[in-house]
Amino acid sequence: MAEFAELVEGARQRREETRELAAWITSHLMNASGNMKQPVTMDKLLGSEWTVRRIQAEARQKKDQDD
Numbered sequence: 127m128a129e130f131a132e133l134v135e136g137a138r139q140r141r142e143e144t145r146e147l148a149a150w151i152t153s154h155l156m157n158a159s160g161n162m163k164q165p166v167t168m169d170k171l172l173g174s175e176w177t178v179r180r181i182q183a184e185a186r187q188k189k190d191q192d193d
Contacts, residue, residue, distance in 0.1 A: 146172070149171040152171060
């Protein structure tokens with residue numbers, strides 16, 4: 127059962143990384159077009175929920191490294 131949980135977690139991480147890459151590319155294209163009044167960032171496209179999840183994930187990684 128633990129292997130399945132790791133498989134699901136890996137798939138979730140890959141999907142999140144793909145979403146982040148798409149937001150990064152989109153923000154650069156939007157800014158390069160010259161149509162935006164204010165610069166668009168990846169964080170703005172992904173929303174505040176993404177930022178909170180990212181901070182929590184980094185805290186978990188740091189905790190795992192310390193243990």
